[in-house]
Amino acid sequence: MGIFSRFADIVNSNISALLDKAEDPEKMVRLIIQEMEDTLVEVRSTSAKVLAEKKELQRRIERVTLQVQDWQDKAELALTKDREDLAKAALIEKQKAAANVSALNDELVVVDEQINRLREEVVQLQEKLTDAKARQKTIIMRKETASSRLAVKRKLNTGKIDDAMLKFEQYERRVEGLEAQVESYELGKKPASGTLADEFAALEAEDAINEELAALKARVKGKQPPTTK
Template identity: 40%
Template sequence: MTEILDRAEDPARMIRMIILEMEETLVEVRASAARSIADGKEMRRAYARLEEMQESWTEKAELALSKDREDLAKQALVERQKAAEMAEGLKQEIEAIDETLKTYEADIAKLQAKLREARARQNAIATRLESAVTRAKARELLNGGRTEDAFSRFDMLEKRADLAEGHADALGMTGPKSLEEEIAGLRASDKVDAELEAMKAALKAKNKS
């Protein structure tokens, strides 16, 4: 899966490479077809020459017979037979080349159709690939150990946060007063009461006068 995702990291580039490969293949098939066409033309010219040779040897054999030279006529017919056998061999090769050319023609038509389709759907295919890669990565993440590790780290952080909050709350708490604090409080209260009584007496004396 990782290897597939790595190869499909850039779907648009991947599509361009596929189209380029198809174009190169089309060029190669056309080049092979061109060579086959050239070979076929050359073989047809050779076949035509062999047919002319057969006609020529036939005429020579007839001429030899007309001159009562049966021996020469027989030799001419032997040469004509050789030319005929060569022509038959060439004919079979020409037929094979014609069949090959039909295959090339079909292959070229298919490649051209696929190229047109790929170019027309290039953007759509790239979008689908990107979506598929994204889904695959998401599923790999959810099904792999990375997600569990992430959630474990989250749990650890939450525990640390709880501990920190508890520590802060503890610092804000006021515990029970010690004995010294309570006695000091009483002394402070007596002092306030004495000052209050003094103020009352002073105010009362002032009003009488």
């Protein structure tokens, strides 16, 4: 593939469309960037050759232009010496040199057009290259994120999460059963005896009740009429 045809393929391509069709966008971006960079190297080398060719053409044009003037001077000199034959021959050579200058100028126009086309296409390619490099990191990040999300989705779809939750619920029910057994044992037990302080408090309460009971008995007895003998 020639440089110019490859330029047309790259410059006219839609990078976004290429990436949409690519199976591996990250790899596609690397290939696009590499192709652009390789092409730029080739184009710079070609541009250097074309510029060198242009300079050589300009030197040839200068030399042949001097020849035109030289044959003109010789023709005039021949006429001053009454040598029309030599003057005519000089004018013929002058015409040949002038035609050569015209052809070289036409060639120079073609070279200039080629240089201008190279410059325009290099600018377009550089813009594409800058755009591709700017997107490269974003594409890599997007791929990594998508891959991570895909891995999570695949794990969720395997049912492992549902199985884990089911086991969790089973363990929870087993713990609740154990707790129920403990409560059933507690219901069948007598209240545990109190502390030493509780026992003394109970004795004091019992004494107070006995005293109150004795006082109540005395009051009741005092209200009864005496018995007759």
